[in-house]
Amino acid sequence: MRSAGQKTEQLLPVMTGQPVIPVLKIDRLEDAVPLARALARGGLPAIEITLRTPVALDAIRAASDAVPEAIVGAGTILNPEQFSQAVAAGARFIVSPGLTPALIDAAAASPIPLLPGAITPGEIMAAGDAGYSLLKFFPAEQAGGAAFLKALSSPLAGVRFCPTGGIGAKNADDYLSLPNVICVGGSWIAPDALVAAGKWDEIEALAREAAGLTRA
Numbered sequence: 001m002r003s004a005g006q007k008t009e010q011l012l013p014v015m016t017g018q019p020v021i022p023v024l025k026i027d028r029l030e031d032a033v034p035l036a037r038a039l040a041r042g043g044l045p046a047i048e049i050t051l052r053t054p055v056a057l058d059a060i061r062a063a064s065d066a067v068p069e070a071i072v073g074a075g076t077i078l079n080p081e082q083f084s085q086a087v088a089a090g091a092r093f094i095v096s097p098g099l100t101p102a103l104i105d106a107a108a109a110s111p112i113p114l115l116p117g118a119i120t121p122g123e124i125m126a127a128g129d130a131g132y133s134l135l136k137f138f139p140a141e142q143a144g145g146a147a148f149l150k151a152l153s154s155p156l157a158g159v160r161f162c163p164t165g166g167i168g169a170k171n172a173d174d175y176l177s178l179p180n181v182i183c184v185g186g187s188w189i190a191p192d193a194l195v196a197a198g199k200w201d202e203i204e205a206l207a208r209e210a211a212g213l214t215r216a
Helices: 008-016 029-041 056-066 080-089 101-108 121-129 145-152 172-176 192-197 200-211
Strands: 020-024 046-050 071-075 093-096 114-116 134-137 160-163 184-186
Touching (some): 008 114, 020 200, 029 046, 071 080, 080 101, 145 160, 172 184, 192 200
Parallel strands (some): 046 071, 093 114, 134 160
C-alpha cells in the first residue's frame, strides 16, 4: 500500500465552497445536464453523482462536458476499477463509503482527490495514518448522528468530516454547527419526484436555500 496523502489542496476548496454537496442517484441520463445546471444556478456547483445506477458514468460524463460551471464528483466508489472509470468520465473528486488499501493505491496513482468514509475511531485513525484528514461520515444518522460526531471533535481534533446519510433540511444545521464538520451531503435538494417531473426551477430554489445554510 502506498499513499501520497489526500491531495487536500484540491479537495478542500470543493468542501468549503458550499455547505451542502448534493448526493445524486440519476436514473435517466437525460436528467443529468439540466439537474447539474439547476443546482449550479442555485449555488451548489459541486455535486456527487453516485455509481448506483447503470447510467451513472454516462451522467458524470454528460454533466462534466455540458455544464462547465459544475464540479462533478463520483460517489459510491468501491474499488480501483470504478475509481478509474469515474476519472475517465470526468469526475473531479471521488467519494467512497470506506477506505481500503486498494483505494489508497488508486488515489495515490491519480491526480484526482479521494474523500473516503470512516465511522469508528479506529477507521478514522487508520485513515489518518494514510494521510487522510478530510473524511466522509456515512451513514451519519444511523452511525450516531451529530452527537457522535461532536464526541469525536476533541480526541480527533485534526479531522474534518462531510457527513451524509439521513441528513435533510430539518437536521443539516445540527451537523453544520459542529467544529469538525466542514459540509454535509444530502439528496433532499433533488428529490426523485421533482427530478422525474423535470421541475428544475423548484430544484434550483431548494439548492439556493441549502446554499444559504451557515457553518460553525
